[in-house]
Amino acid sequence: MxxxxxxxxxxxxxxxxxxxxxxxxxxxxxxxxxxxxxxxxxxxxxxxxxxxxxxxxxxxxxxxxxxxxxxxxxxxxxxxxxxxxxxxxxxxxxxxxxxxxxxxxxxxxxxxxxxxxxxxxxxxxxxxxxxxxxxxxPMAVLTVSEATIYGRYGFGPVTWASRFEVDVRRAGWVGADAPGRVQLISREIAMTTARTLFDEARRATPGDVGIVGHRFDRLFGAPSDAAERRKRRFVRYDDESGTPRGLAVYHVSEDPHDWSAQILEVDYLVTTTDDAYRALWRYLFELDLIGTVKASLRSTDEPLTWLVANPRMIRTLELREHLWARVLDAPAVLSARTYGGAGSLTLRVRDPLGFADGVFSIETDAAGTARVAQAEASSGPLIDLPVDLLAPLLFGGVSAATLAAAGRITERAPGDAATADGLLRSARQPVLTTWF
Ligand SMILES: CC(C)(COP(=O)(O)OP(=O)(O)OC[C@H]1O[C@@H](n2cnc3c(N)ncnc32)[C@H](O)[C@@H]1OP(=O)(O)O)[C@@H](O)C(=O)NCCC(=O)NCCS
Known part of the structure; x- marks a missing residue:
């Protein structure tokens, strides 16, 4: 290149x-x-x-x-x-x-x-x-306007994004205190640590994509949109040693019926520790004059659900696929991740465009490191799948058992999908935190 x-x-x-x-x-x-x-x-x-x-x-x-x-x-x-x-x-x-x-x-x-x-x-x-x-x-990725366009090119959905709103007055915060402190900062100060925090969080988050150029700056208010930019507020969590561990960007809009219960929208929230996650959400939930907090591009398994007494007050407004990925070099991507322990699995990938077509054997050790080889024939657990479902399994956000139940993939023998899940499922749901 x-x-x-x-x-x-x-x-x-x-x-x-x-x-x-x-x-x-x-x-x-x-x-x-x-x-x-x-x-x-x-x-x-x-x-x-x-x-x-x-x-x-x-x-x-x-x-x-x-x-x-x-x-x-x-x-x-x-x-x-x-x-x-x-x-x-x-x-x-x-x-x-x-x-x-x-x-x-x-x-x-x-x-x-x-x-x-x-x-x-x-x-x-x-x-x-x-x-x-x-x-x-070895892979191509995109975010989509319509979910019906890209499957034909071998892309499949690998992350799901949740948009929700919370009645913060009735949610009841029950999360443990965080030992550091939260402070309001300027955009300029936020930007000095934003990149480091984003990169660290991105590397720890399956499904997240490195962001380049103006798309990163836009998270903090588009430079070309002065009105939007003026509304943004920035708050940072520092741990006990004073090291920044999280950042939230938000803006508030008026509720025309009740000025004492305004609506706060989280534009972007990034954290690199659990303490920072709890502290920043708590700050957002406990602000005076705020009745509703809204957020989007959040995970489908937010710890937030378990930080409130009344999880029903977190109302999902939309749940939809966000990042789509297309495998081009199966051995390269399959050996780039780790797995759930020692085991073996064969994938028969069918790719009409030819890029990732073939039979691939995956042998993993107890540490979850894989040896991947193109195979002629194989014995043992095998999943037969179209290429658009290879990336969803690779990112570990969907269960092979679910895809088998839907008739979208085929097991060689009953139980092969369960074996695949033991190796492939991600401990945390993959999530993409931005658009590109
Ligand atoms: C979506 C768009 C790029 C398609 O362009 P196009 O040149 O008409 O697409 P093609 O003629 O190459 O069609 C390719 C295939 O996609 C299908 N397709 C095209 N647009 C589609 C749509 N909006 N929804 C579902 N399928 C669509 C076609 O039926 C065709 O299917 P086939 O190959 O199985 O026969 C175009 O309509 C567009 O610019 N839309 C507005 C912007 C947009 O939504 N962009 C996508 C951003 S993620």
Whole structure:
């Protein structure tokens, strides 16, 4: 992979396929302001967002050197400079149970309404997967607008995100005290430790993805959105030695009916210790003039449920899949994680696109370290599965027994799914704490 990701050319196979349909696919020059503006305009149009402001473009500008940005152009249009399709990709670390891999993160997939359903998205997506393979990345990841699009390319959902609201006046905090202290800080002070905290928490959280460029800053209020930025408040937990262990970013909006019971929304909460987790949630729950606390992109097994007397006051508003992953190199990803103890398992993976097709044997020792090999034949526990379910099992968030019950995977013998679960299940549910 070149030092500069933005210098990677467009995938030649997809470029040729689209050229055959009169379309020009090319990588956007990250230094060309006009080309970048046109691409951002196309991306915004694709998601029905307003035209980008100069401030927004300035905020994004530096990210273009961190990603390979693809546009597909129809040179016969009245305005041919604006691409009719967009996609961007970049390498990012992704955490697995007991390990991590570098993956190709894909974003900004759009096709203009005038050109949809002609296979342009398919050409772009398959191009992104080939690019990842050529760059030596064993997996691709994305977050999605619709859950029906990416299974056909071999992606499966690997994390689930919970959005909930809490009636904090009736929840009743029962968590143990934390020995450190909580303090309100400025954005500037928050930013000095935010990166370290995020990276440490990310490495300990299966399903979380390293974040680059402006997407990280946006967690603290988008620089281009002054009104939103002004509302953000920052609070930090330091342990007894004074070391920062957690950070919460939140804003408050008025309840028009009751000013004494306003609504607090958690924009971002990161903690690296259990003490910090308890202390920050407690701070948010016990603020005066707040009746409701809302949070999103939270795990499906938040310890919070067990920190209140009345868990029914934590009302789930939405539960849905968030990170989707696609395995490209099965031995590489299977040996990058640790397992639930000594054992053996064979996976027969069926991949119509060919990248991860094959039979893979996994032998684990008591420490949970695996030796993975491509196998011709095997005996013992075996799971036969389509490639889109390999990543969900790899991240350990779904049970093989559940997938077998749904008829989505097949056991060689009864009990093989239970064996797989003993090895593969993650102690904590995987979660992705941001969007990309
Ligand atoms: C979603 C989108 C990128 C699809 O682009 P496209 O060029 O029309 O897609 P293709 O013609 O390559 O179709 C590829 C396949 O996806 C399916 N598909 C396309 N859009 C779909 C959608 N919105 N929901 C479900 N399936 C969809 C097609 O039926 C086709 O299936 P097949 O290969 O099994 O026949 C495009 O409609 C779009 O830009 N939508 C708005 C932005 C968006 O939602 N982007 C996704 C971000 S995660």
């Amino acid at each position: 070149p030092a500069e990701i933005s210098a990677l050319p467009a995938d030649p196979t997809s470029t040729a396929a689209l050229a055959g349909r009169g379309l020009r696919m090319s990588a956007i020059d990250a230094t060309d302001d006009a080309a970048v503006r046109a691409w951002v305009e196309a991306d915004a149009r694709g998601f029905h967002d307003g035209a980008p402001t100069d401030e927004f473009l300035a905020e994004l500008r530096d990210d273009f050197v961190l990603q390979r940005t693809i546009g597909v152009f129809d040179d016969t249009l009245a305005d041919p400079a604006i691409p009719i399709a967009t996609v961007a990709g970049w390498p990012a670390p992704v955490t697995l149970p007991g390990g991590e891999v570098d993956a190709w993160a894909i974003s900004a997939v759009t096709v203009a309404p005038t050109h949809r359903r002609r296979g342009i998205a398919r050409a772009m997506l398959e191009g992104e997967l080939r690019t990842a393979v050529e760059a030596g990345l």
